[in-house]
Amino acid sequence: VDLTGGWRRFALARPHLLLVQAPGGTGTRLKVERVARRWGWPIVDTPADADLLVATGGDGVPFDEVVDQVWAAIPAPRRLLRFPPGIPVEGVEEGLASAREAMLERPEGNHHPTPEPPVRGRHANNTAGRSDGGDHDIDGHGMHGGHDMHGGGIESPGGLAMADRAADRDGLQLDVLHIPLGPALADWPAGLRLRLVMQGDVAQQVELDPLPAAELRSSAFWDWPWLASLAGETVSLGAAERHRAAAHLDSLGRLLVLAGLAGDARRCRWLRDDLLCGARVEPVQRAFAAVAARLRRSRLLRWSLDGLGVLDVDTARRLGVTGPALRAAGARDDLRRGDPAYWDFQPVIGGAGDVTARLLQWVVELEVSLTVGATSASGNLQPVDGRHEGPRGVLGDGQAPSAGLLETLPGLLSGLELAAARLVVASLDPDLEELAALRPQAVAHG
Amino acid sequence: MVERAPLWSVLVLPVVLSGFALAAAMLDAALAARAERRRVTAAELGDPVRAATRLLVIQRRTTVAADTVLWRLGSGAVVVVALLASVVTPLGRWSVSDLGIGVVWWTALLALLWVAVWLLGWAPNAPYALVSGYRFVAQALAYEMPLAITVITVAVAAGSLRVGGIVAGQAHLWYGVWMPVAVVDYLIGALALAFWGPLRAPVAADTAGGVGAELAGVDRLVFLVGRYLVLAAAAAFAVPLFLGGGAGPLLPDWGWTVLKTLLVLGVLVWARWRLPLVRMDRFEEWSWMVLLPVTLAQLFVVCVVVLVANR
Numbered sequence: 001v002d003l004t005g006g007w008r009r010f011a012l013a014r015p016h017l018l019l020v021q022a023p024g025g026t027g028t029r030l031k032v033e034r035v036a037r038r039w040g041w042p043i044v045d046t047p048a049d050a051d052l053l054v055a056t057g058g059d060g061v062p063f064d065e066v067v068d069q070v071w072a073a074i075p076a077p078r079r080l081l082r083f084p085p086g087i088p089v090e091g092v093e094e095g096l097a098s099a100r101e102a103m104l105e106r107p108e109g110n111h112h113p114t115p116e117p118p119v120r121g122r123h124a125n126n127t128a129g130r131s132d133g134g135d136h137d138i139d140g141h142g143m144h145g146g147h148d149m150h151g152g153g154i155e156s157p158g159g160l161a162m163a164d165r166a167a168d169r170d171g172l173q174l175d176v177l178h179i180p181l182g183p184a185l186a187d188w189p190a191g192l193r194l195r196l197v198m199q200g201d202v203a204q205q206v207e208l209d210p211l212p213a214a215e216l217r218s219s220a221f222w223d224w225p226w227l228a229s230l231a232g233e234t235v236s237l238g239a240a241e242r243h244r245a246a247a248h249l250d251s252l253g254r255l256l257v258l259a260g261l262a263g264d265a266r267r268c269r270w271l272r273d274d275l276l277c278g279a280r281v282e283p284v285q286r287a288f289a290a291v292a293a294r295l296r297r298s299r300l301l302r303w304s305l306d307g308l309g310v311l312d313v314d315t316a317r318r319l320g321v322t323g324p325a326l327r328a329a330g331a332r333d334d335l336r337r338g339d340p341a342y343w344d345f346q347p348v349i350g351g352a353g354d355v356t357a358r359l360l361q362w363v364v365e366l367e368v369s370l371t372v373g374a375t376s377a378s379g380n381l382q383p384v385d386g387r388h389e390g391p392r393g394v395l396g397d398g399q400a401p402s403a404g405l406l407e408t409l410p411g412l413l414s415g416l417e418l419a420a421a422r423l424v425v426a427s428l429d430p431d432l433e434e435l436a437a438l439r440p441q442a443v444a445h446g
Numbered sequence: 447m448v449e450r451a452p453l454w455s456v457l458v459l460p461v462v463l464s465g466f467a468l469a470a471a472m473l474d475a476a477l478a479a480r481a482e483r484r485r486v487t488a489a490e491l492g493d494p495v496r497a498a499t500r501l502l503v504i505q506r507r508t509t510v511a512a513d514t515v516l517w518r519l520g521s522g523a524v525v526v527v528a529l530l531a532s533v534v535t536p537l538g539r540w541s542v543s544d545l546g547i548g549v550v551w552w553t554a555l556l557a558l559l560w561v562a563v564w565l566l567g568w569a570p571n572a573p574y575a576l577v578s579g580y581r582f583v584a585q586a587l588a589y590e591m592p593l594a595i596t597v598i599t600v601a602v603a604a605g606s607l608r609v610g611g612i613v614a615g616q617a618h619l620w621y622g623v624w625m626p627v628a629v630v631d632y633l634i635g636a637l638a639l640a641f642w643g644p645l646r647a648p649v650a651a652d653t654a655g656g657v658g659a660e661l662a663g664v665d666r667l668v669f670l671v672g673r674y675l676v677l678a679a680a681a682a683f684a685v686p687l688f689l690g691g692g693a694g695p696l697l698p699d700w701g702w703t704v705l706k707t708l709l710v711l712g713v714l715v716w717a718r719w720r721l722p723l724v725r726m727d728r729f730e731e732w733s734w735m736v737l738l739p740v741t742l743a744q745l746f747v748v749c750v751v752v753l754v755a756n757r
Contacts, residue, residue, distance in 0.1 A: 007499070010496060011499040011500040011502065012500060012503065014493070014497075037483075037484075038484070040479065040484055040493070045651055045655055046654040046655045046658075046660070048507055048659060048660050048661055048666065049655065049661075049662065049666065051504075073507075075505035075506070075662040076504075076505045077503070077504070077505075177573060185654065201577040258650075260646070260651075260721070260724075261722050261723075262481070262719060263481040263720065266478075266482050270482065300644065300721055300722050303724075304723060304724055417725075417726075417727065418577055418652065418653065419650065419652045419653075419726070420725065423652070
């Protein structure tokens with residue numbers, strides 16, 4: 001018995017984590033990522049490879065359903081952890097460590113999803129699934145389209161909807177699948193759900209369907225310095241720019257994972273955490289310089305990303321896009337130009353407006369933010385006409401820049417292959433927390 | 447130079463190949479730890495062993511309306527293909543079977559990966575896996591022709607399909623030195639065969655792990671081990687093709703083979719951490735429009751050189 005116990009203890013010494021985040025969970029997610037990195041616990045991207053399901057943010061019913069679905073797809077031994085917002089790092093460490101111990105004692109887990117009413121339609125996440133009753137019978141199902149109204153009442157294998165037929169762009173009759181993308185997806189904006197109509201691996205139609213935000217209590221983690229300044233508090237320029245750099249590092253990390261640069265993605269993440277923990281800026285600056293040089297040098301990277309998801313200035317302005325995504329398209333809009341605290345700030349602009357341009361825009365703005373963060377520790381943020389330039393664009397007047405970014409998605413993603421679509425989403429990285437905090441009515445219809 | 451080893455060497459082959467696979471996994475773990483700013487300790491290096499043990503205690507899993515038989519067959523086939531192909535790969539002076547058609551055997555067996563990975567994508571009846579299965583077929587369309595022609599080029603230069611003959615043909619000059627295009631072709635092919643590094647689109651993060659997304663427990667272990675074995679098999683076969691087999695001073699033949707294999711493996715593992723993912727549509731186009739013509743041109747040059755030298 002002891003031998004088996006020791007064997008299991010060795011096997012599960014580093015449980016694999018699956019993070020599921022709703023808007024409002026960013027702060028906690030970052031703490032979990034930090035602890036996991038220090039302990040060497042892998043963060044995985046599929047329920048099939050997970051032991052601990054860590055749900056952060058969101059305590060509404062829609063998110064609970066998402067958590068239930070993912071949970072059902074995780075093989076035993078398993079454990080569910082839900083950290084409350086604002087939990088300190090020590091709390092995260094304790095929670096993770098005790099979850100590992102508990103998993104050794106009771107492999108079947110601690111979570112009992114509420115049984116779903118049989119008549120209700122429900123949309124399942126791709127790699128997630130739901131259990132067919134018993135806890136031992138685990139099924140991660142995929143191919144049912146998500147539209148339960150679909151399939152015309154024909155009995156289909158496993159109760160899943162069969163694929164439809166429709167003409168594709170070449171006029172061929174091809175199978176059509178209705179696939180939801182998100183919200184429980186690694187390296188994906190928290191709370192975002194897209195409904196794709198896929199033919200093969202091409203998204204023919206894309207519809208926005210974010211998790212209903214009205215039920216999610218949320219604060220905008222990445223926007224707080226600017227929102228606080230708008231609310232009349234004193235925020236130092238250095239602190240704000242460090243926070244902006246951290247926000248960009250987080251976005252960049254996601255994009256790099258999807259672009260296949262796992263090493264630099266991980267570097268971005270620890271640099272981000274260093275900044276958020278108040279480390280000195282100079283070492284971060286030095287470490288990032290190496291990453292930036294590699295990204296600029298990599299012709300293979302450009303070759304893979306060039307020409308994807310092109311957003312021109314006119315379309316961007318029409319949809320209300322501001323910030324780095326607009327500047328990457330070639331516009332010189334940056335409210336920091338009008339802020340006397342920034343001296344004579346000159347925005348850097350890209351031009352192509354594609355994924356490469358947005359990636360390099362983040363890189364260049366990161367370097368600017370780190371320089372400002374390192375040198376001008378004095379000086380405070382001052383709103384320009386009651387508005388600020390946040391990490392994703394103009395904040396203030398109830399404006400949420402991520403709303404504009406979201407609006408671009410259906411247009412940019414239609415006709416793209418799945419990998420390309422994921423890259424485009426990551427290169428825009430809309431922050432649904434921002435929406436929930438600033439304009440709850442904007443997404444409440446979902 | 448290369449001779450057939452006694453029958454019991456059939457039992458040695460899996461051990462040696464697994465050793466290479468483990469070495470690759472350990473290097474990968476070390477690079478992962480470094481990218482996450484952890485110290486590379488013995489525990490980090492031993493992480494692949496722990497991860498494998500973990501998969502043994504994890505429950506297996508299936509999906510709704512999955513074709514379980516074909517699914518298990520798919521992951522098992524990856525392992526079997528890697529082992530069977532390596533029958534003709536010599537370790538120093540010995541190979542399990544120095545078949546007269548050695549290079550054909552190797553190429554043909556690894557082409558079976560098309561079936562194996564496609565089944566892995568199709569059988570779980572899940573969209574991400576399915577999309578990724580298609581991706582592997584697309585990838586195979588791009589790499590298979592240049593890889594096959596490369597192997598033919600080497601065989602033409604040696605005037606032999608026997609791996610031993612190819613090693614003997616490099617007594618004066620390694621093929622890796624005067625066939626640079628072939629080396630590039632082969633390395634791309636090796637990355638593609640093991641869907642590794644810049645060519646890991648079939649198991650990439652954007653599809654939550656692709657063809658492996660639904661695998662859990664021991665099934666996942668078989669799949670992951672198979673993938674590392676393919677990587678090791680591809681690295682090991684580069685040694686007789688391009689690096690003169692076991693030739694080298696001081697060390698015994700088998701020592702040089704091991705060293706050279708580890709070197710190639712190191713390059714492949716390093717590529718995973720340094721090179722970005724290549725998008726399939728662009729790779730496809732480049733492979734047919736650029737790589738294939740260049741590969742054919744090299745075949746032509748090699749043919750001319752062989753004809754002139756043999757006059």
